Amino acid sequence: MPTFQLKVNGKSKTVDVAADTPVLWVLRDHLDLVGTKFGCGIGQCGACTIHVDGNPLRSCSTTLEQVKGKEITTIEGLSADGTHPVQEAWIEVDVPQCGYCQAGQIMTASAFLENNPNPSEQEIKNAMHGNICRCASYTRIRKAVAIAAEKMS
Amino acid sequence: MSTLSKNTFSRRAFMRTSTLAGGGMLIGFNLFQSCKPKVVPPVDLSQLNYNDFNAFIKIAANGAVTIFSPNPEIGQGVKTSMPMIIAEELDVAWKNVFVKQGILDTNNYTRQVAGGSQSIRFGWDALRQTGASAKQMLVNAAAARWGVDASECTVNEGVITNAAGETLGYGEVVNEAAALEVPENVTLKEPKDYKIIGKDAGNVDVARITTGKPLFGLDYKEEGMVYASVARPPAFGQKLVSYDATEAKNMPGVIDVITIGERARAHMNGDNRNWSAKLADSDKVVVIAKSTWQAMKAKKALKIVWEHNNPESTEKHNKILLSLLDGKKFNTLRSDGDINNAFATADKVLERTYESPFLPHNCLEPMNFFANVTDEKIHLVGPVQTPASAADTVADMLGRDVGDIHLEMTRMGGGFGRRLYGDFVFEAAEISNTIKKPVKMVSSREDDMGTGVYRPAIKYRIKAAIKDGQLTGYHLKEAAINDNMYGLIPNFFPAGAIENYQVDVASYNSNITTGAWRAPYTNFLAYAEQSFFDELTELMETDKIQLRLDLLEKVKGTNDDRIQYDPERMQNCIRTAVEKSGWGKKPEGTYQGFVNYYCHNTHVAQVADVVVENGNAVVKKITCVVDCGIVVNPMGAINQIEGGILDGIGHSMYGDFSFKNGAPVANNFDRYRLIRMNETPEIETHLIQNELSPTGLGEPTLPPVGGAIANAFKAATGNRLYQQPFIKTPELLKVPKKEILG
Ligand code: FES
Ligand code: FES
Numbered sequence: 066m067p068t069f070q071l072k073v074n075g076k077s078k079t080v081d082v083a084a085d086t087p088v089l090w091v092l093r094d095h096l097d098l099v100g101t102k103f104g105c106g107i108g109q110c111g112a113c114t115i116h117v118d119g120n121p122l123r124s125c126s127t128t129l130e131q132v133k134g135k136e137i138t139t140i141e142g143l144s145a146d147g148t149h150p151v152q153e154a155w156i157e158v159d160v161p162q163c164g165y166c167q168a169g170q171i172m173t174a175s176a177f178l179e180n181n182p183n184p185s186e187q188e189i190k191n192a193m194h195g196n197i198c199r200c201a202s203y204t205r206i207r208k209a210v211a212i213a214a215e216k217m218s
Numbered sequence: 219m220s221t222l223s224k225n226t227f228s229r230r231a232f233m234r235t236s237t238l239a240g241g242g243m244l245i246g247f248n249l250f251q252s253c254k255p256k257v258v259p260p261v262d263l264s265q266l267n268y269n270d271f272n273a274f275i276k277i278a279a280n281g282a283v284t285i286f287s288p289n290p291e292i293g294q295g296v297k298t299s300m301p302m303i304i305a306e307e308l309d310v311a312w313k314n315v316f317v318k319q320g321i322l323d324t325n326n327y328t329r330q331v332a333g334g335s336q337s338i339r340f341g342w343d344a345l346r347q348t349g350a351s352a353k354q355m356l357v358n359a360a361a362a363r364w365g366v367d368a369s370e371c372t373v374n375e376g377v378i379t380n381a382a383g384e385t386l387g388y389g390e391v392v393n394e395a396a397a398l399e400v401p402e403n404v405t406l407k408e409p410k411d412y413k414i415i416g417k418d419a420g421n422v423d424v425a426r427i428t429t430g431k432p433l434f435g436l437d438y439k440e441e442g443m444v445y446a447s448v449a450r451p452p453a454f455g456q457k458l459v460s461y462d463a464t465e466a467k468n469m470p471g472v473i474d475v476i477t478i479g480e481r482a483r484a485h486m487n488g489d490n491r492n493w494s495a496k497l498a499d500s501d502k503v504v505v506i507a508k509s510t511w512q513a514m515k516a517k518k519a520l521k522i523v524w525e526h527n528n529p530e531s532t533e534k535h536n537k538i539l540l541s542l543l544d545g546k547k548f549n550t551l552r553s554d555g556d557i558n559n560a561f562a563t564a565d566k567v568l569e570r571t572y573e574s575p576f577l578p579h580n581c582l583e584p585m586n587f588f589a590n591v592t593d594e595k596i597h598l599v600g601p602v603q604t605p606a607s608a609a610d611t612v613a614d615m616l617g618r619d620v621g622d623i624h625l626e627m628t629r630m631g632g633g634f635g636r637r638l639y640g641d642f643v644f645e646a647a648e649i650s651n652t653i654k655k656p657v658k659m660v661s662s663r664e665d666d667m668g669t670g671v672y673r674p675a676i677k678y679r680i681k682a683a684i685k686d687g688q689l690t691g692y693h694l695k696e697a698a699i700n701d702n703m704y705g706l707i708p709n710f711f712p713a714g715a716i717e718n719y720q721v722d723v724a725s726y727n728s729n730i731t732t733g734a735w736r737a738p739y740t741n742f743l744a745y746a747e748q749s750f751f752d753e754l755t756e757l758m759e760t761d762k763i764q765l766r767l768d769l770l771e772k773v774k775g776t777n778d779d780r781i782q783y784d785p786e787r788m789q790n791c792i793r794t795a796v797e798k799s800g801w802g803k804k805p806e807g808t809y810q811g812f813v814n815y816y817c818h819n820t821h822v823a824q825v826a827d828v829v830v831e832n833g834n835a836v837v838k839k840i841t842c843v844v845d846c847g848i849v850v851n852p853m854g855a856i857n858q859i860e861g862g863i864l865d866g867i868g869h870s871m872y873g874d875f876s877f878k879n880g881a882p883v884a885n886n887f888d889r890y891r892l893i894r895m896n897e898t899p900e901i902e903t904h905l906i907q908n909e910l911s912p913t914g915l916g917e918p919t920l921p922p923v924g925g926a927i928a929n930a931f932k933a934a935t936g937n938r939l940y941q942q943p944f945i946k947t948p949e950l951l952k953v954p955k956k957e958i959l960g
Contacts, residue, residue, distance in 0.1 A: 066470060083470050083512075090511035094445075099437040100430015102631075103510075104582050105663045109887035112582060140430030147429040155428045159420040159853050162295075162861050164427035164434075165582045165631030171428060193895045197887065199582040199632050201864035202857065203898040 069129050074142025089113045089124035100140035100168045111196030114172040115139050121176035140168035150216035151175040158209040162200035170196050174210045182218050234258050235396045241279040243392035246271030249344040281376050281389035284316045295854035298422045306414040307349030311375040317422045338912045350404040359395035360386045409909040418853035433629040435600035436586050443656040446649050447513035449503040450669045453880030454730045456524040457500040466519040471512030477501045478648040485615040493671050493731045497641045529880030538726045539677045542697035548722035551708035555718035560691025564683035572746035573941045576875045577673040583631020584666040589646035590656035596623045601630035608640035612647040635734035639671045664885040673735030674699035678746040691718040698725050700732045703739040709780040715769035737917035740817040748813040748925030783816035791823040791843045799825035799841035811929025815922035819913035821845040826926035828934045833952050835934040837899045837927050845906035846913045860901050862919035868893025870924030874943045
């Protein structure tokens, strides 16, 4: 099997996997980074959202080829100690219900706020529309993104 | 309110204590049954045994309190609110309380169903008394050391003070306290003195969730573990004939391809109404591989021949259920007065039929389980809500002693009822038993949606008789796939309020598996009845609110003990909702819909506000009033309430799940629509303040909200909605053209 060099959360990693393995499963099964979640496998739910060079990507539908030479950030690497403003806002608002979708929500929100530090409510809604929360914690997600925006500006 | 415990059981029988080897007090307690004679908690924390106790409380020599419980979290916050109740009566600072998930050694572990709206209701007394008894023991120990009477000591956040002003921390007296008798009677706090209950507390796992720690079943790993992807019959009623795994076996990482099913089937013993038997009806082909992706990919390369047997379809179900409603074969679940006479003598009659589809649970974490079956023991790890029955089944299937089984429950990525059914546990165990390796069975979304234990498709027909402007008769008929409403549901409002009243049910036995789905039956019934009420008030030319209040008035003082809703609490919810929502006082262009409902022991009233945007009716706001007694953790409660409301809106609007040739038409989120951010309205919640025992919150706000939006849509568009999901008839969600022009 081919060998791939990856940069994940600031560290270099070498994995030995088939070229068509989605980045999601490389992270989860080969690199023990299980914070990135599997929800649908077809790019519909956002549970698997990671940052690639700062942009949010669905890791279930991302190939190793697409991340070659790029910086991958997962929920485990978003901050050293869980104190990224988005993570802090999430705790403050107490967003999670079952919690399963939340890593993906946080990764989507943090990438969005990087590009739009001063969003309107409608912009927040649009930005988060792609992430499913089956427990429907949407009102709190909305609130937490707004609070995180405050913290970041 | 009750202060002295006047329980019918002896507290002493429900809790026991020990002194830990390294110092500290360990309390073992049971919530729902007394402890077995002579068992005591261990002196070593590594020996915690949940066969004997539901949970343990450790009070360390430094005063820190740790609660160990094998009950996991499915998103309803019970992992936070139940420890809050103990901490309140124990009188310790919430910040010094830690919650740890215990490992379940099966054997005799009862009341194992995790979460659910009922946990708080059942645990309320027992948890308070356990906390209060432990506190009393600590106080008694301190009083003995001082040589004073315990009654002159006071406690604040784990510090005991005597009349002379001397103090001792809990940690300083734990060893003595552990040796004392458990007191028989303890004084519980007055609600006005609560310091933890009623205050916001964040989810105890929140920091682990926001940093992506391995909490869920899917995250669990063990040395040497392999992955399994299971090919199940693609349609209900199909059976495995043969398969060719040549290609799959040659794929990278594939270790083996096996079949399972025999053991599960032997266990089921031909009970074909049983959900698990239906799911075990055919053999399944399993790919074992070194990684999840390799297993899933190789599964797609299997060439399998399935034999078709009696395929069912939604089209067929629709005909059958309607003919059941038209027919005469019903079970009568409640009958008051004489409905036939009421209809024969009525001035006006209203009859309407309401239709709903199957619904998958779609927990965001797909079904999965870890199993390692060895000659010595069976280790099972993962998200399941019924561990004891899962363990019993596995033991029986594999011909093993249930004592060999160690089952650990992980946090669950959603439950909604799906994880009450342990089919995925049985599969994992059968696979590991065959390959003799630790294995993780992982379902894809397609597997999960395609082989579910769905909410059954149901149709209701409701008929009402009106005479002299009064509601004189009410007849509710249910036709459902597989199973009918149960328990006290036939006695929910408006039962008891109408003289001639009858509930009749009929079912059709399908080979499609069905089971509990968040707020079983009421999740659709509430919408049907509350839409019907709305229409009824129009026909009766009466006020929507007044009719409800008047009906509830008639229930007051009832001595029918099947009626468990409280008419006064319900009226209070209704009046509060009228006031808070600005009912009837909204500016032109806002259309409102009203509902009230009782289920899971909780009373709810809701108002939906709808506006018209580009000719489409759009939900803008839900005002929700809830009476669930004392609210232990308002922050968690509101999360549950809002989640229930949005879940209810989402499924009434979009949840569409139909079958063709025995197979579901949708099997992933591209074709099955769940509610998303842009479709969510504002929610305003009002919790009724009282000092009554807490009741469930995971379910009760979901059922009625479909009715609230349907009634508001009617106000906005003039169209009544009789079928869920509403999106199936998009034209009914629009304002008729001429009205826009006019
Ligand atoms: S798992 Fe990638 S979008 Fe759903
Ligand atoms: S919190 Fe459960 S899926 Fe979002």
